[in-house]
Amino acid sequence: GAGVSQSPSNKVTEKGKDVELRCDPISGHTALYWYRQSLGQGLEFLIYFQGNSAPDKSGLPSDRFSAERTGGSVSTLTIQRTQQEDSAVYLCASSSGQGSTEAFFGQGTRLTVV
Amino acid sequence: DAKTTQPNSMESNEEEPVHLPCNHSTISGTDYIHWYRQLPSQGPEYVIHGLTSNVNNRMASLAIAEDRKSSTLILHRATLRDAAVYYCILRPLGYNTDKLIFGTGTRLQVFP
Numbered sequence: 001g002a003g004v005s006q007s008p009s010n011k012v013t014e015k016g017k018d019v020e021l022r023c024d025p026i027s028g029h030t031a032l033y034w035y036r037q038s039l040g041q042g043l044e045f046l047i048y049f050q051g052n053s054a055p056d057k058s059g060l061p062s063d064r065f066s067a068e069r070t071g072g073s074v075s076t077l078t079i080q081r082t083q084q085e086d087s088a089v090y091l092c093a094s095s096s097g098q099g100s101t102e103a104f105f106g107q108g109t110r111l112t113v114v
Numbered sequence: 115d116a117k118t119t120q121p122n123s124m125e126s127n128e129e130e131p132v133h134l135p136c137n138h139s140t141i142s143g144t145d146y147i148h149w150y151r152q153l154p155s156q157g158p159e160y161v162i163h164g165l166t167s168n169v170n171n172r173m174a175s176l177a178i179a180e181d182r183k184s185s186t187l188i189l190h191r192a193t194l195r196d197a198a199v200y201y202c203i204l205r206p207l208g209y210n211t212d213k214l215i216f217g218t219g220t221r222l223q224v225f226p
Contacts, residue, residue, distance in 0.1 A: 004157075
């Protein structure tokens with residue numbers, strides 16, 4: 001596709017349910033990032049993939065959060081037993097390389113836990 | 115992680131130049147300086163990046179201090195569409211450390 005695609009764009013879920021958020025990066029991009037942005041706040045780093053492996057998952061806030069990437073392409077962020085404090089916009093970005101290249105962001109998934 | 119410091123907010127009038135500063139005193143020799151901006155209700159978008167030399171593109175210019183401990187993003191003629199939060203970020207060269215960490219950024223207001 002032309003850009004980073006995230007789905008769904010909006011998700012409302014009940015507290016305690018599990019949710020899966022999907023990110024389709026730009027074709028050929030080896031690096032993929034997940035961020036969380038609460039209302040009026042900055043971007044909080046969650047996890048970084050290089051290919052299918054995650055050299056840095058230090059930003060995942062708890063063991064309820066996990067992410068995987070398959071085929072060096074699509075990534076899924078899973079939140080188990082959602083809590084109200086998980087409500088935020090979850091952003092995905094991809095990049096073709098490190099340091100000297102730009103990262104492209106998706107429009108995000110707005111998650112609301114009620 | 116190398117950190118950056120930016121003013122929380124700045125204001126400008128339309129069609130005037132804007133200079134957005136960023137301090138990164140702990141920058142390492144292999145860190146690239148990147149700038150992104152986030153328009154309201156959108157994901158961040160890339161603006162410009164550099165390593166040592168000043169850089170120009172269609173969106174902005176990036177002036178990098180000789181010691182690389184600070185940089186300035188220059189918008190030559192601000193428009194209302196430039197109102198956004200601007201983030202200065204350091205991207206290390208190594209794959210295993212490429213976190214792409216965002217700070218709090220500078221909220222730019224542009225007045226007509």
